[in-house]
Amino acid sequence: MTTTHAGAAPTWRRIVAQTDFEARAILRNGEQLLVTIVVPILVLIGLTSVDVLDIDTEGLSPIDFFTPGVLALAVMTSSFTSQAISAAFDRRNGVLRLLSTTPLGRSGLLVGKIAGVLVVGTVQVVVIGVTAALLGWRPDALGIVLALVAMVLGAAAFTSLALLVAGTLRAEAVLAVANLALLLLALGGGVIVPADRLPGPLEHVALLLPSGALGEAMRQAFQHGSLPAWSVVVLVGWTAALGWGAARLFRWH
Amino acid sequence: MPDSPALEIAGLVKRYDGRAVVDRLDLVARAGQVTAVLGPNGAGKTTTIECCEGLRQADGGTVRVLGLDPLLDAARLRPRVGVMLQDGGLPTGIRAQDMLAHVARMYAAPRDRDELTERLGLGSFGRTTVRRLSGGQRQRLALAAAIVGRPELVFLDEPSAGMDPQSRHAVWELVRELRDEGVAVVLTTHLMDEAEDLADHVAIVDHGRVIAEGSVRDLVSDGDDRTLRLDTAAGLDVGALGAALGDGLAVTESTPGSYVVVGAVGPTTLAALTAWLADRGALATRVTVGRRTLEDVFLDLTGRHLR
Numbered sequence: 001m002t003t004t005h006a007g008a009a010p011t012w013r014r015i016v017a018q019t020d021f022e023a024r025a026i027l028r029n030g031e032q033l034l035v036t037i038v039v040p041i042l043v044l045i046g047l048t049s050v051d052v053l054d055i056d057t058e059g060l061s062p063i064d065f066f067t068p069g070v071l072a073l074a075v076m077t078s079s080f081t082s083q084a085i086s087a088a089f090d091r092r093n094g095v096l097r098l099l100s101t102t103p104l105g106r107s108g109l110l111v112g113k114i115a116g117v118l119v120v121g122t123v124q125v126v127v128i129g130v131t132a133a134l135l136g137w138r139p140d141a142l143g144i145v146l147a148l149v150a151m152v153l154g155a156a157a158f159t160s161l162a163l164l165v166a167g168t169l170r171a172e173a174v175l176a177v178a179n180l181a182l183l184l185l186a187l188g189g190g191v192i193v194p195a196d197r198l199p200g201p202l203e204h205v206a207l208l209l210p211s212g213a214l215g216e217a218m219r220q221a222f223q224h225g226s227l228p229a230w231s232v233v234v235l236v237g238w239t240a241a242l243g244w245g246a247a248r249l250f251r252w253h
Numbered sequence: 254m255p256d257s258p259a260l261e262i263a264g265l266v267k268r269y270d271g272r273a274v275v276d277r278l279d280l281v282a283r284a285g286q287v288t289a290v291l292g293p294n295g296a297g298k299t300t301t302i303e304c305c306e307g308l309r310q311a312d313g314g315t316v317r318v319l320g321l322d323p324l325l326d327a328a329r330l331r332p333r334v335g336v337m338l339q340d341g342g343l344p345t346g347i348r349a350q351d352m353l354a355h356v357a358r359m360y361a362a363p364r365d366r367d368e369l370t371e372r373l374g375l376g377s378f379g380r381t382t383v384r385r386l387s388g389g390q391r392q393r394l395a396l397a398a399a400i401v402g403r404p405e406l407v408f409l410d411e412p413s414a415g416m417d418p419q420s421r422h423a424v425w426e427l428v429r430e431l432r433d434e435g436v437a438v439v440l441t442t443h444l445m446d447e448a449e450d451l452a453d454h455v456a457i458v459d460h461g462r463v464i465a466e467g468s469v470r471d472l473v474s475d476g477d478d479r480t481l482r483l484d485t486a487a488g489l490d491v492g493a494l495g496a497a498l499g500d501g502l503a504v505t506e507s508t509p510g511s512y513v514v515v516g517a518v519g520p521t522t523l524a525a526l527t528a529w530l531a532d533r534g535a536l537a538t539r540v541t542v543g544r545r546t547l548e549d550v551f552l553d554l555t556g557r558h559l560r
Contacts, residue, residue, distance in 0.1 A: 007332030007333055007360060007361055007362070007402065007403070008331065008332040008359065008360060008361060009358060009359055009360055009361050010361075013358065014358070014359050017355060017358040017359065021347075021355050025344065025346055025347065028346065029346055089345075090344065093340070093341070093342065093343075093344070093345065094338050094340045094341060094342030095342050095343065095344045096342075097308055097338060097342055098336065098338055098341075098342025098343070098395075098398070099342075100308070101306055101307070101308065101331060101334070101336040102331060102336075102356055102359040102360075102402070103328075103331045103332045103359045103360060103402070104331075104359050105327065105328060105331055252308065253308075253309075
């Protein structure tokens, strides 16, 4: 991937082309746009304007309390749900195989996919951030920097999970699993509702999940200006385990 | 090494769940030639091609593509080898022209897209999303994507499946032009006319092995063999007819009332045939004599039963 072979476009140009291709594919697709942009915005507006969850916001305004979790949810929609579904259908339709025979190759395809997720993530952060700001959210600069670190770590873990699922299950099964997992993790995975407010054993389980670790890291970053080491360890650990699994188990056919 | 083949497969073995779908297959394809891999469904054609494209790992034997290993040297081969997959592999949510542009961006000096669009008639559906294209339109787009990078070797897996006659001729013309430019073209097909019209070299594959190969002329002309087809009354005694026609001729009733005579069919054969029929009061409603076609050879080799 580092050497450009005769006949091939330079590596960076191939990666940029694929990144652009992946990001456009998601942002042009109605269903993908719904799950990555519209759903998080609706959740944000719903949580802050209607008193749906009877939660102690620790003295914070609802917008300050919920925005970090909504951003964490947004990361999950783009890097997991949307990525798993698109990769699964691309795999079924032979798109991954065809592109891997061009100079892009398998590694270029993977890097392009990950970079595409980051582009979509950036669009999400801007749209959700601006919406939250309009609703009265005022994050500080340190919080933003730390949160960006947390979001990249979260995106890495969830993209690995997406590729593991997309590379091992049938496309239709991925469609069901990706949406169901998003829903379950959003409700009980410590994303929007902090883990310590979850009932029973979920309180402890959620902190071990990538969703809980990401949610916790986002809240700490914005609300306390720090990045919890435990969250970083959990996210890096999941990325390593899921990435290893995806690399070993991914079936191209 | 101008004489070294573009593709050299020796003793290729590929198993799925322990069952060999490619079983010690040998094949050579040269630059400036069209090599057709002909075989019934499930013969192992696509699996063989996928091993050459680096999409599958062989379980045995060797594959050399442009003198290189398709897996170990994949990065060096990708810019030089064009691929058209049987199932297309085109992303569905993108416009046809954007798809071709995207693939072209992977190459340093791609072909002129306007010219390719014109040649393959892609212009009429360039702004249509791939999802809405007909089978033949998708095939043409996939072919364009396979050759946009100016490959030295192209693999076309059933290139004209689902195409109307006009598209097919446009594709064939382009394939001939590629060959004339010195490109090695390897195509799989089960269309006899495609192989007969296009191929310089035909390899007939069945049960994962090459069972016959050569030029179309080599394959169809077995000495003076000709095929006589006859339509007349059903249920004639083919043994007696064969004896009346002379040695070296085999007579079969392929369907009731249709007979095929294969062998050294000459002017006296026809005279003997009509005399034999007249004796039995049978009228020949159709008699044709021709060379064996590639289809005859293919069906003789791979059998006439459905599978």
